[in-house]
Each structure stands twice: as structure tokens, then as C-alpha cells.
Amino acid sequence: MASNPFAGAAPADAITRPPSSGEYLSDRVFRSLTLVAAAIIIALVVYILWEIGGQAMPAIRDHHVSFLTSSTWDVQSERFGILPQIWGTLYSSLLALISAGFFGLTVAIFLTQDFLPPKLAMVFRTIIEMLAAIPSVVFGLWGIFVVIPAIRPLADWLHEYLGWIPLFGTSLSGPGLAPATIVLAIMILPTVAAISQDALNLVPYRTKEAAYGMGATRWEAILKVMVPTAAGGILSAMVLGFGRALGETMALAMLIGNSNQISLSLFSPASTLAALLASSFPEAGRIEVQALMYAALVLLFITLVVNIIGTFILNLTQRRISGKS
Amino acid sequence: MQAPTTTGAPNLNKTLGERRALRSAILSGGTWIVALIASIPLFSVLYMLVVKGGARLSTVLFTELPPAGFELGGGFGNAIVGTLVMVGIAALISIPIGILAATFLAELGPTSKLAAITRFLAKVLTGFPSILAGVFVYAAVVLTMGGYSAIAGGIALSVLMLPTVILTAEEAMKMVPRKMKDAALGMGCTRAQTIWKVTLPTALPGILTGVILGIARVAGESAPLLFTALFSNYWLSSLREPTASLSILIYNFSSMPFDNQIELAWAASLVLVLIVLVFNVLSRLLGKPKA
Incomplete structure (x- = not known):
């Protein structure tokens, strides 16, 4: 995991503060999770095609067109x-x-x-x-x-x-x-x-x-x-x-x-x-x-x-x- | 054509004597008739459910097991439990994945290639034949687990629920005003904090609408359960065993030559439609502010 790029970014008198390392880390993790979830949909469709196609293979070989x-x-x-x-x-x-x-x-x-x-x-x-x-x-x-x-x-x-x-x-x-x-x-x-x-x-x-x-x-x-x-x-x-x-x-x-x-x-x-x-x-x-x-x-x-x-x-x-x- | 005379305003009224106006009126009348015919099936279905299904409605239905062949009486308590358990499994799988994927589509990478492909496939999956979800899960889960089970049924239903959850949750999150997200980011929130503390809570009613709509959609499904959960005449004892469901009970009983089973099929239909309608109405109520 990359180190927090915001570390030390806050001036001492600011009313807001930059994300802490923990917050930065959870941000990264959460973002990757959503990316994975979106990719799961694509993987699911591919897996459906592959699984049904794979099970059908013997029949396709036997019967052709x-x-x-x-x-x-x-x-x-x-x-x-x-x-x-x-x-x-x-x-x-x-x-x-x-x-x-x-x-x-x-x-x-x-x-x-x-x-x-x-x-x-x-x-x-x-x-x-x-x-x-x-x-x-x-x-x-x-x-x-x-x-x-x-x-x-x-x-x-x-x-x-x-x-x-x-x-x-x-x-x-x-x-x-x-x-x-x-x-x-x-x-x-x-x-x-x-x-x-x-x-x-x-x-x-x-x-x-x-x-x-x-x-x-x-x-x-x-x-x-x-x-x-x-x-x-x-x-x-x-x-x-x-x-x-x-x-x-x-x-x-x-x-x-x-x-x-x-x-x-x-x-x-x-x-x-x-x-x-x-x-x-x-x-x-x-x-x-x-x-x-x-x-x-x-x-x-x-x-x-x-x-x-x-x-x-x-x-x-x-x-x-x-x-x- | 005559040149318009100079006196007075032209007559803008259409009378039925005119061919064009008459044609329009006839078509309008026809539209009314067609629209009314189109609403007959729903009322006919509801009427039959109330009359035929309502006749058998009693508490026994919810506490007893399905009758065999010539037996009288009986109920479908196990099928109601089975339907609820499998819909629950489907919800547990598709809600987290669906909302996370929707977050990516709406917030984190709306214009990315991955988002475009995911969105397109989700739309295509909404038209995915439900029987094929059953075939897929049979190949992927039933064959590897070595038998029919409630888990396999739930997974099959989750495949059908997922696209509904994703697409409605994405829409709901896109409706959250840009200003609110910008304000959160300006305060120093990370993207994840913005999403958790601003976007998701604000979009919650819309997301719930999608989730409940998805539940309503799969609760009535039977094709994906035919050869993943199969059916069972006994109470659910383990998630790894064949499991009864209302829809499969209706399918099995509808082709039986016994009056008792046919009556039970109608009663089960009434219960199933009530469950589905309750979820539908719920999602409508939640989704109302949007409209």
C-alpha cells in the first residue's frame, strides 16, 4: 500500500484536517472493492458463457450442427x-x-x-x-x-x-x-x-x-x-x-x-x-x-x-x- | 383551395363531419377499447386468485406440509419457508456486490471503460432468461457441491437480482446533488468517506427501491429453482438439501389430476402474489419522492 500523500499537509491553524493514514488506507481499500465488484459482473457473464459452453462441449462434439x-x-x-x-x-x-x-x-x-x-x-x-x-x-x-x-x-x-x-x-x-x-x-x-x-x-x-x-x-x-x-x-x-x-x-x-x-x-x-x-x-x-x-x-x-x-x-x-x- | 376571405377569423373548430376529424375520433375510441382490453388480464388473474385461492386460505396452509397423491388437506408451510430462505440468500449475495458495483459506476469511475462494459452487461443481464440462471448454477454449483440445495437456489436467484440492484442503485446515487459531494470533499473527506457519509445515506431510499424491486422480481421466480433447489415435501433442515418453494409447488401441483392439489396451487399462487405485491408496493412507496 502506498504511503499517505497527505501526511503533514495541514497547516497548524487549519479548521479542517487532511485524511489520516488510516482514512487514506480505508479509502484505497474501499475503492478497490468497488472496482472488484464491478469487475465481478463482467467475470460473471464470462463465467456463465464458459460454464454452459464447457458443459455443452461433449454434445457439440457429438452432434455438431x-x-x-x-x-x-x-x-x-x-x-x-x-x-x-x-x-x-x-x-x-x-x-x-x-x-x-x-x-x-x-x-x-x-x-x-x-x-x-x-x-x-x-x-x-x-x-x-x-x-x-x-x-x-x-x-x-x-x-x-x-x-x-x-x-x-x-x-x-x-x-x-x-x-x-x-x-x-x-x-x-x-x-x-x-x-x-x-x-x-x-x-x-x-x-x-x-x-x-x-x-x-x-x-x-x-x-x-x-x-x-x-x-x-x-x-x-x-x-x-x-x-x-x-x-x-x-x-x-x-x-x-x-x-x-x-x-x-x-x-x-x-x-x-x-x-x-x-x-x-x-x-x-x-x-x-x-x-x-x-x-x-x-x-x-x-x-x-x-x-x-x-x-x-x-x-x-x-x-x-x-x-x-x-x-x-x-x-x-x-x-x-x-x-x- | 379558396383564398381566405378578409372578413372575420377563420373557423378553427373541427367538426366530426370532416373526414380527418372523424378518423381521429374513431382512432381515439379504438385506443380506449384496446387500453381497456389490455387491463382485463390483471383483473382476471386477481379475481381467480381471490375466488379460487381465497377459498382455501386458512392458517393450516402455513403450518402443514404438502399432501401426497390422494391425501386431503395439507398446506405449504415448508414452501413458504423455502422461498423466504432462498430469497434471503440471494439478497445477501447480490446486495453488497450490487451496491459496491453501483458505487463504482456512479461515483468512482463513471466514464471508465470498465464502467461502460459493466453497465452494458448489467443491462443485458436484465433480459437474461431466468431458466439459464438455473442451467448455469446447475453446472457451476449443483455439480460441484454434489446435490440440489437451498444454497444453489439462492445463488441462481442472486444472478437475476444483481442487475436490478446495480442499475437502480446507480441511478439513485447519480441523483445525489453534485454540490453535496463537493462540499464533503472540500471539507477534506476522502472519496470513501464522501460516499459512506453523504452519497449512500442520501441515495438510500432509491437504493432500497431497487433492492426491494429485485427481491420482488426473484420471489416469484421458478425456472431457476427447478433444478437447483428442486423440491422437498419436508421442512427445511439444512441449507445443503433440496428445498421446497412456493413457485415450484404451484408448477408441480398444477399438472396433478387431484382437485385438492389444484386448490392448493391456487392458494399458493395467492400467497405468492401477495408476497410479491407487498414488496412491489413497498418499493413504490419508497421510490415516490423521486417521481
């Missing part, structure tokens, strides 16, 4: 493939994003564009935020006993009369893509709505005033001025919402049916990477665990890429807008 393109999951013959799970993860997240994107953006507009008096807007915002507080398993339970019975009549009707459309190609037997997607959309709605609200709030008020001053109606101002100006933030809301949907586990494991198949139909059971991990991991043997680690690595890679893109867009647009105003 065929793991990503094959659709059998057979523990007995040790043949593993996760194409249906990759498909299910992307498909369910995309469907959820379409509905959550529409609802989330509308809610964000509803809350930021003077539809409600500020007090009521606060209450409504809390209602939407509370959705994020409901645990995933509770949504799963709710999905099983509320959503599935509720959509069954509509699903049967759609399948009967519009069955020729691939989307409605199979009948709903209980768990399936449709209830899973609905619950997933509800779960990512708060994320999309919150980030979109931030983006819309960042638009300077005079921009909107200028639009009104030109004689624009409320919706002309919203659609032609506010939303395009906030487009970067809204885009990042969508990307981060998508990222959240990709990794969502419990509600999907409970609702999607965990079936190893690729189908366009909304009513057929499917599977996702996260649901596969949740349902197979607890009972898996050593070889299967390695394959599951490979699947986890794929999920990690997809979500990391999506999240990094989303965070990056968000940083970029926030800097640009706040730099301008």
Missing part, C-alpha cells in the same frame, strides 16, 4: 435435435410480439398523449406495471384454467370453418401454441408498453405543439409526428420485448404442450427451448444433460444477440434524442 437441424429427441438412442424447439421459440415469440407490440404501443400512446388526466394515467400505468409483477407460474396456472377454456369455442369454430388456412389447421386439444402465445403476449406487454412510453415521453413537448399549431388532428400528430420521432425507442421496446419472450419459461412449459413438432397451426402443441430445459432437465441422465446444455447455449446465444441489439438501439436513440433537445 445436426443438433440444430434435426427434430428427434430420443434419449435411448442418444439422438438429439432441437429444430422444433428453435422453431417453437421463434414462432411463439414472434406471434406474442405482434399482439403485445400492438397492445403495448397503443397503451403507451394512451398513457402519454393526454387521453387521461395525469392521476388516472398513473393508476392505469400501475395496472399495466402490476402485470409484470405476477409470477410466471401464476400466469401458467391462470392459462390452464382460464385462457384454454375461454378460447376453446373460438378455436373450434375457426378450425371448423377456416381449417384450410394453415394457421387453424389443427383442433385445440388443450395446451398449445395459442394459449401459450396469449399468455406470453400478456407477460411482455408491460416491457413493450414501458419502454415505448419512455420513448414517447422523450419527444420534446414543442414538437407536438408544432404539429397542433399546424392544424393537425390528434391522430395526425401522433401517427405522423410523435411515433416517427420516437421510432428508435419503440423499435428497441419491440426488440427487448422479443428478447423477454424468447427466454420465458414456466408459463410456456405449462401451456405449450411440450410436443416435438413443427407446425404453423396456432392450435397444435409445440415446444420451446426454455420449455424443453424446464421439462427435461430435472430427470435427465448425463448424456441428455450435455445435450440440454447445448440447447441452453443456443438459447443463450439467441437471447444475448437479441438483447444486445435492443440495448444498443436504446442507448443510441436515447443519446440522439437527449443530445438534440
Whole structure:
């Protein structure tokens, strides 16, 4: 440890005094501790990648790329493939994003564009935020006993009369893509709505005033001025919402049916990477665990890429807008 | 277009007869409907929790063990204890590390390369799938310790809690006025003394908000516990043994064919949501002066 550079720095009649050696030492120690703590975060992420990657290594060596393109999951013959799970993860997240994107953006507009008096807007915002507080398993339970019975009549009707459309190609037997997607959309709605609200709030008020001053109606101002100006933030809301949907586990494991198949139909059971991990991991043997680690690595890679893109867009647009105003 | 006539002010009122105004009104109406639809799920979930979960709510739930197969009655006392213990372990790990890291990000090296990378990774970690925290801890802790345990569950939860604590604590410390820190430094305080005596106490409400928000977030998690803490039908006797939690109990019971278990799953959901909501409301109350 370096010696105290402040030693003897105080004139005799000063009302303040320089740090004593002990104080100087504890300052150094505390500063290094914070530095270590910050470095721990980086080390943690590296360790996560290294640990999951290391566990997956044997499976990667055995299955190579065929793991990503094959659709059998057979523990007995040790043949593993996760194409249906990759498909299910992307498909369910995309469907959820379409509905959550529409609802989330509308809610964000509803809350930021003077539809409600500020007090009521606060209450409504809390209602939407509370959705994020409901645990995933509770949504799963709710999905099983509320959503599935509720959509069954509509699903049967759609399948009967519009069955020729691939989307409605199979009948709903209980768990399936449709209830899973609905619950997933509800779960990512708060994320999309919150980030979109931030983006819309960042638009300077005079921009909107200028639009009104030109004689624009409320919706002309919203659609032609506010939303395009906030487009970067809204885009990042969508990307981060998508990222959240990709990794969502419990509600999907409970609702999607965990079936190893690729189908366009909304009513057929499917599977996702996260649901596969949740349902197979607890009972898996050593070889299967390695394959599951490979699947986890794929999920990690997809979500990391999506999240990094989303965070990056968000940083970029926030800097640009706040730099301008 | 006609040239404006010279007499009187132009008519600035929009009537619904005009196409543009009508379109705007219809879109506004649609927005109201969409917003109201978006609020249905929360009320539906809460209604089901109160009706289905409330029906079974009694003190027995908190003192008895989960029932097996055909048994009637029972409770989930051990699961509540397990959830609280594991959330406690997660808090013990992530609060000190999180606040120290946030101190570095906000005070000691806000513009350094290390801070930029840490901040970015913390943001990325908030979107880290919770199941992967479970996979990671399975590989790093369960395999090395040789079994499922409350400790492993707590560590998995701490991975998810850490980014929330860091990012909110950093924001809270940045809100402390520059003047106060400068005054302390001008009095001859070291940086550490400034942080301990001025920044941290002033930022405390904001930091607590983040901590409690982090606790609320992980209390309801189940994916990271599935294969780190597993489940147990008995009371917690050691931190190195498989441990029950409310969320895993709900997951296990939801797929059982017995009415008793389904009812218990609803009651456990109600208790779990109440725990999470209490923490959420607490963090809102603490965070209020900021807004």
C-alpha cells in the first residue's frame, strides 16, 4: 500500500484536517472493492458463457450442427435435435410480439398523449406495471384454467370453418401454441408498453405543439409526428420485448404442450427451448444433460444477440434524442 | 383551395363531419377499447386468485406440509419457508456486490471503460432468461457441491437480482446533488468517506427501491429453482438439501389430476402474489419522492 500523500499537509491553524493514514488506507481499500465488484459482473457473464459452453462441449462434439437441424429427441438412442424447439421459440415469440407490440404501443400512446388526466394515467400505468409483477407460474396456472377454456369455442369454430388456412389447421386439444402465445403476449406487454412510453415521453413537448399549431388532428400528430420521432425507442421496446419472450419459461412449459413438432397451426402443441430445459432437465441422465446444455447455449446465444441489439438501439436513440433537445 | 376571405377569423373548430376529424375520433375510441382490453388480464388473474385461492386460505396452509397423491388437506408451510430462505440468500449475495458495483459506476469511475462494459452487461443481464440462471448454477454449483440445495437456489436467484440492484442503485446515487459531494470533499473527506457519509445515506431510499424491486422480481421466480433447489415435501433442515418453494409447488401441483392439489396451487399462487405485491408496493412507496 502506498504511503499517505497527505501526511503533514495541514497547516497548524487549519479548521479542517487532511485524511489520516488510516482514512487514506480505508479509502484505497474501499475503492478497490468497488472496482472488484464491478469487475465481478463482467467475470460473471464470462463465467456463465464458459460454464454452459464447457458443459455443452461433449454434445457439440457429438452432434455438431445436426443438433440444430434435426427434430428427434430420443434419449435411448442418444439422438438429439432441437429444430422444433428453435422453431417453437421463434414462432411463439414472434406471434406474442405482434399482439403485445400492438397492445403495448397503443397503451403507451394512451398513457402519454393526454387521453387521461395525469392521476388516472398513473393508476392505469400501475395496472399495466402490476402485470409484470405476477409470477410466471401464476400466469401458467391462470392459462390452464382460464385462457384454454375461454378460447376453446373460438378455436373450434375457426378450425371448423377456416381449417384450410394453415394457421387453424389443427383442433385445440388443450395446451398449445395459442394459449401459450396469449399468455406470453400478456407477460411482455408491460416491457413493450414501458419502454415505448419512455420513448414517447422523450419527444420534446414543442414538437407536438408544432404539429397542433399546424392544424393537425390528434391522430395526425401522433401517427405522423410523435411515433416517427420516437421510432428508435419503440423499435428497441419491440426488440427487448422479443428478447423477454424468447427466454420465458414456466408459463410456456405449462401451456405449450411440450410436443416435438413443427407446425404453423396456432392450435397444435409445440415446444420451446426454455420449455424443453424446464421439462427435461430435472430427470435427465448425463448424456441428455450435455445435450440440454447445448440447447441452453443456443438459447443463450439467441437471447444475448437479441438483447444486445435492443440495448444498443436504446442507448443510441436515447443519446440522439437527449443530445438534440 | 379558396383564398381566405378578409372578413372575420377563420373557423378553427373541427367538426366530426370532416373526414380527418372523424378518423381521429374513431382512432381515439379504438385506443380506449384496446387500453381497456389490455387491463382485463390483471383483473382476471386477481379475481381467480381471490375466488379460487381465497377459498382455501386458512392458517393450516402455513403450518402443514404438502399432501401426497390422494391425501386431503395439507398446506405449504415448508414452501413458504423455502422461498423466504432462498430469497434471503440471494439478497445477501447480490446486495453488497450490487451496491459496491453501483458505487463504482456512479461515483468512482463513471466514464471508465470498465464502467461502460459493466453497465452494458448489467443491462443485458436484465433480459437474461431466468431458466439459464438455473442451467448455469446447475453446472457451476449443483455439480460441484454434489446435490440440489437451498444454497444453489439462492445463488441462481442472486444472478437475476444483481442487475436490478446495480442499475437502480446507480441511478439513485447519480441523483445525489453534485454540490453535496463537493462540499464533503472540500471539507477534506476522502472519496470513501464522501460516499459512506453523504452519497449512500442520501441515495438510500432509491437504493432500497431497487433492492426491494429485485427481491420482488426473484420471489416469484421458478425456472431457476427447478433444478437447483428442486423440491422437498419436508421442512427445511439444512441449507445443503433440496428445498421446497412456493413457485415450484404451484408448477408441480398444477399438472396433478387431484382437485385438492389444484386448490392448493391456487392458494399458493395467492400467497405468492401477495408476497410479491407487498414488496412491489413497498418499493413504490419508497421510490415516490423521486417521481
